[in-house]
Amino acid sequence: MNNLDLKEQTKNLCKQLDIVPTKSKGQNFLISQGVLDKIITTADLSKEDVVLEIGPGLGILTEELTKRVGRVVAVELDRKLLGYLKDKFGQVKNLELVEGDVIKLLNYQIVKLLEGKKYKVVANLPYQITSHVLRLLLETDSGPSEMVLMVQKEVGERICATKGEMSVLAVMVQYYSRPEMVAVVGREDFWPVPEVDSAIIKLKTQNSKLKSKEDLFFKFIKVGFNGKRKMLKNNLRNIYSEQKVLAAFWELKIDSRARAEDLGVEEWKRLYQKLVG
Structure with missing residues (x-):
């Protein structure tokens, strides 16, 4: 038809x-x-x-x-x-x-x-x-x-x-x-x-879930995206100290100027595990 x-x-x-x-x-x-x-x-x-x-x-x-x-x-x-x-x-x-x-x-x-x-x-x-x-x-x-x-x-x-x-x-x-x-x-x-x-x-x-609670992971993601176009480290400093955030960025090889939209899912998961545990 x-x-x-x-x-x-x-x-x-x-x-x-x-x-x-x-x-x-x-x-x-x-x-x-x-x-x-x-x-x-x-x-x-x-x-x-x-x-x-x-x-x-x-x-x-x-x-x-x-x-x-x-x-x-x-x-x-x-x-x-x-x-x-x-x-x-x-x-x-x-x-x-x-x-x-x-x-x-x-x-x-x-x-x-x-x-x-x-x-x-x-x-x-x-x-x-x-x-x-x-x-x-x-x-x-x-x-x-x-x-x-x-x-x-x-x-x-x-x-x-x-x-x-x-x-x-x-x-x-x-x-x-x-x-x-x-x-x-x-x-x-x-x-x-x-x-x-x-x-x-x-x-x-796919089954690639984190061991810790996913609702906390997605709350973490929302904090990261809070404030359009803002650098990610500045959003995360609302919860964690700047020293802790920058140390995690350095260890995970994330640019200190990165914005939330620059990270892929695996990077988000590693950053969450590093900061939240």
Whole structure:
């Protein structure tokens, strides 16, 4: 199906269902077959896979997932869309539809549904919940092995940033996973057309956790990033003596003029261990 057909089909479905896409729910529906194919290819799916989909919308991605994997759990917030999906996929045995806010359900109901099995996340995430959902998925002990996500382009670039452009978000995501920017997706590939371009990113989770409490590590990171463009040593002096900070910098070969965005995840971990223990 070409993009024009998908766009008209999407508009007609929304009209039939009396759905007016809302920004608050992140309802910008994908209307590009090529982009859909790219998501599926990137996810590298097999019949052994279990997939969590967040925000299935009108089911364009859901349909492809159910053809390729053993089981799909799809979480939809919009009741009208959920009703449509139940009608559309009523005979599909490997799909479980869940109504609700994924942020509220993720820590207990979704984990219970996945039964502790290894799973992937494949989703076109509503932009306003991207950071929150990522944090929940990455921090939990029952997180996915991989994620293929459609996110706002700017967010994708921040997540995949390298030294010199790091942020709290980049450190958090790269602490738990290896992110990759797969492709940029133009705003014209959605209806209604959003104000920004998107990106497909892939995250492969990794087990490189610190022995001490992670919440303290991320509080340490936030202190480091407090005060945009300020030198890191000046931010850390709010907690530690200048002598201790400079000694740690010297031992770890960190430039005394470095800013928070100049350090990669491994440098942050070593600095944390040196200053906090």
